[in-house]
Amino acid sequence: MDISLQEVEYRYAAGSPFEKKAVENVSFTVSSGECVAVIGHTGSGKSTILLHLNALLKPTSGSVVIGDRTVKAGRKEKDLKPIRQKVGIVFQFPEQQLFEETVLKDICYGPMNFGVSEEEAKCRAVYWIKQVGLSEEILQESPFDLSGGQMRRVAIAGVLAMEPEVLVLDEPTAGLDPRGRKEMMNMFFRLHKERKMTMILVTHSMEDAADYADKVVVLHKGKKVHEGTPRELFSDAERLSEWGLGVPEVVRFQRMLEAKAGRKLPGICLSIEELAASFSELSGGKAT
Amino acid sequence: MMEKMIFGRYIPADSIVHRMDPRAKLIFVFAFIAIIFLADNAWAYGIAAIYTLASIWMSGITVRFLISGLKPVMILIAFTFILQIFFAREGRVVLDLGFLTIYEEGIRQAFMISTRFLLLVFMTSLLTLTTTPISITDGLESLLNPLKKIKFPAHELALMMSIALRFIPTLMDETDKIMKAQMARGSDMSSGPLKDRIKAVVPLMIPLFVNAFKRAEDLATAMEVRGYRGGEGRTKYRLLNWHIRDTMALFTLIILAGILSWMRFWL
Numbered sequence: 001m002d003i004s005l006q007e008v009e010y011r012y013a014a015g016s017p018f019e020k021k022a023v024e025n026v027s028f029t030v031s032s033g034e035c036v037a038v039i040g041h042t043g044s045g046k047s048t049i050l051l052h053l054n055a056l057l058k059p060t061s062g063s064v065v066i067g068d069r070t071v072k073a074g075r076k077e078k079d080l081k082p083i084r085q086k087v088g089i090v091f092q093f094p095e096q097q098l099f100e101e102t103v104l105k106d107i108c109y110g111p112m113n114f115g116v117s118e119e120e121a122k123c124r125a126v127y128w129i130k131q132v133g134l135s136e137e138i139l140q141e142s143p144f145d146l147s148g149g150q151m152r153r154v155a156i157a158g159v160l161a162m163e164p165e166v167l168v169l170d171e172p173t174a175g176l177d178p179r180g181r182k183e184m185m186n187m188f189f190r191l192h193k194e195r196k197m198t199m200i201l202v203t204h205s206m207e208d209a210a211d212y213a214d215k216v217v218v219l220h221k222g223k224k225v226h227e228g229t230p231r232e233l234f235s236d237a238e239r240l241s242e243w244g245l246g247v248p249e250v251v252r253f254q255r256m257l258e259a260k261a262g263r264k265l266p267g268i269c270l271s272i273e274e275l276a277a278s279f280s281e282l283s284g285g286k287a288t
Numbered sequence: 289m290m291e292k293m294i295f296g297r298y299i300p301a302d303s304i305v306h307r308m309d310p311r312a313k314l315i316f317v318f319a320f321i322a323i324i325f326l327a328d329n330a331w332a333y334g335i336a337a338i339y340t341l342a343s344i345w346m347s348g349i350t351v352r353f354l355i356s357g358l359k360p361v362m363i364l365i366a367f368t369f370i371l372q373i374f375f376a377r378e379g380r381v382v383l384d385l386g387f388l389t390i391y392e393e394g395i396r397q398a399f400m401i402s403t404r405f406l407l408l409v410f411m412t413s414l415l416t417l418t419t420t421p422i423s424i425t426d427g428l429e430s431l432l433n434p435l436k437k438i439k440f441p442a443h444e445l446a447l448m449m450s451i452a453l454r455f456i457p458t459l460m461d462e463t464d465k466i467m468k469a470q471m472a473r474g475s476d477m478s479s480g481p482l483k484d485r486i487k488a489v490v491p492l493m494i495p496l497f498v499n500a501f502k503r504a505e506d507l508a509t510a511m512e513v514r515g516y517r518g519g520e521g522r523t524k525y526r527l528l529n530w531h532i533r534d535t536m537a538l539f540t541l542i543i544l545a546g547i548l549s550w551m552r553f554w555l
Contacts, residue, residue, distance in 0.1 A: 051468065054472060056472060081474060084471065084472055084474055085474065088472070089472040096462075096495055097466055097470060097491075097495055099491045099494035099495050109491065110474055113473060113474030159472075
């Protein structure tokens with residue numbers, strides 16, 4: 001399912017003295033099966049854009065096309081549930097949305113809201129709790145007795161159990177330890193690859209954008225300032241710093257290495273392996 | 289919807305009303321609430337209304353903005369107006385529709401009570417619109433200070449108030465956030481039968497409470513870590529200064545009270 005934003009503008013508290021323009025003239029398309037990263041500095045309008053992706057916010061001007069539905073400014077929309085089933089959002093700190101007595105009930109909440117039967121929802125809960133790396137026993141516990149990291153996984157399982165076609169992730173790894181971070185991102189990436197799930201990743205992390213995204217959209221002060229492949233984006237460190245962003249660690253390391261060696265590699269490398277290969281090629285296979 | 293509400297909100301500006309001492313403003317508003325009840329005829333209300341409008345004008349806030357921001361309160365006032373019109377049964381009959389009759393006294397009462405209500409709402413909103421929550425609590429604490437002699441917990445009360453005020457926007461944001469998260473999971477809070485809608489509130493309230501308690505605990509820890517031990521011997525960073533304008537404001541209020549009681553008791 002494709003999602004396409006067309007000249008989206010959103011003002012908070014429109015028509016009051018507190019009116020504030022959050023995003024302006026943002027257009028981009030996320031095609032089915034793609035992984036798109038949306039990056040930007042704090043306050044760049046990332047979160048506002050995210051809310052448009054399943055019609056939680058309606059643009060004050062412009063339109064959003066989600067599959068076969070169009071959400072247009074100034075038009076009343078009815079029955080948005082089908083959109084929300086197809087586009088699942090994992091919000092920042094999703095553990096804050098847990099409320100049920102048991103983990104099982106909490107995971108079933110989403111699917112059952114969309115008309116999935118109780119048995120089916122329970123099956124999904126059992127399946128997804130394992131997918132996020134927890135054991136089945138945890139299903140009977142209260143979500144409030146779990147650790148922060150476990151709660152995060154349960155909340156994510158709750159969204160995944162809705163089995164959306166498009167998964168939107170807002171800083172899914174914020175506040176996790178490095179290992180949890182890696183596991184979590186790999187799990188999402190596996191879903192993306194195996195299930196051809198369309199993924200939209202809203203993130204601060206240049207590493208995540210470099211590692212996983214097919215396309216990167218950069219927002220700066222509510223406007224889209226760049227759209228392209230990560231490779232293209234991260235080769236221009238100067239422009240990135242203008243937007244308050246940096247380059248991934250690997251690229252910084254590569255630049256340092258180049259400065260030390262006094263020679264330039266043909267292009268930027270987005271992973272350690274790529275960098276090693278490229279560097280050994282340059283030095284005629286001598287470096288290891 | 290909530291973004292438009294101005295009830296209890298502060299609008300930064302630099303007017304004579306903004307610069308007034310919060311203590312003076314608090315005394316002023318409470319005294320005004322008492323004084324307005326002295327008015328008992330249209331002329332008296334007229335004078336009180338002019339007085340209120342003049343205060344609003346001095347604060348630099350437009351009446352139009354006040355009215356648009358206080359819409360929910362306006363609905364309430366309209367409601368009391370209608371109630372009054374139909375329920376007073378004194379005086380000449382003005383309109384007889386068979387199933388309901390409207391009396392002269394009813395119209396009089398309706399106008400007076402809704403005007404009183406409106407003026408009260410305007411004045412109290414003026415206080416919160418022109419005074420930061422923190423200076424309101426400072427003012428309140430300082431006004432209640434003499435009561436400390438009879439062991440009245442003035443400092444604690446002021447602290448409680450400032451914490452409560454401080455967390456209103458935080459809780460509002462959080463409500464919004466959790467509501468959106470649950471809506472993304474297919475919860476529907478704005479349509480369907482009433483029973484379902486009430487049920488849909490549970491997934492909102494529980495996370496909200498859990499987070500509020502967690503935050504309260506964190507705050508208590510943070511205060512303890514920084515050596516908070518109550519108001520004993522605590523000095524203030526923001527000092528309150530009583531100016532001539534504060535005395536003048538209260539003086540005009542005394543004049544208003546004089547005029548209104550003259551109209552009520554001697555005229």
